[in-house]
Amino acid sequence: MSGFFRLVIPGNTPVPGMATTRLRNSTAEEIFNNYKHLMTKDEYIVGLDDENNPVISSWSEIPHRLVAGVSGAGKSNFLKWIIFQFLYVNPKRKIYIADFGIK
DSSP, rough: OOOTTTOOOOOSSSTTTOOOOOOOOOOHHHHHHGGGGGGGEEEEEEEOOTSOOEEEETTTOOOOOOOSSSSSHHHHHHHHHHHHHHHHOTTTOOOOOOOOOOO
């Protein structure tokens, strides 16, 4: 599951015993330009791991997704990125999206 979950603790004080990493901020455009050759009809890029290597997921292995998080966490941007890749490799695909927002 490495690359799917990340715990971020704000502040400059390191937690004793906890490893720290310096993550480089990459834009979707940079990731696309560097790793678009990894996108296939079945595989797509979820993001980058701690060493800035692409994390790949597969539609055939995990055909359904649930994206959850607090407001402002980047869920919509993540979904736009996944949809972009989905359509990039096959522009004729159909997409069905459900948004069960609570009001």
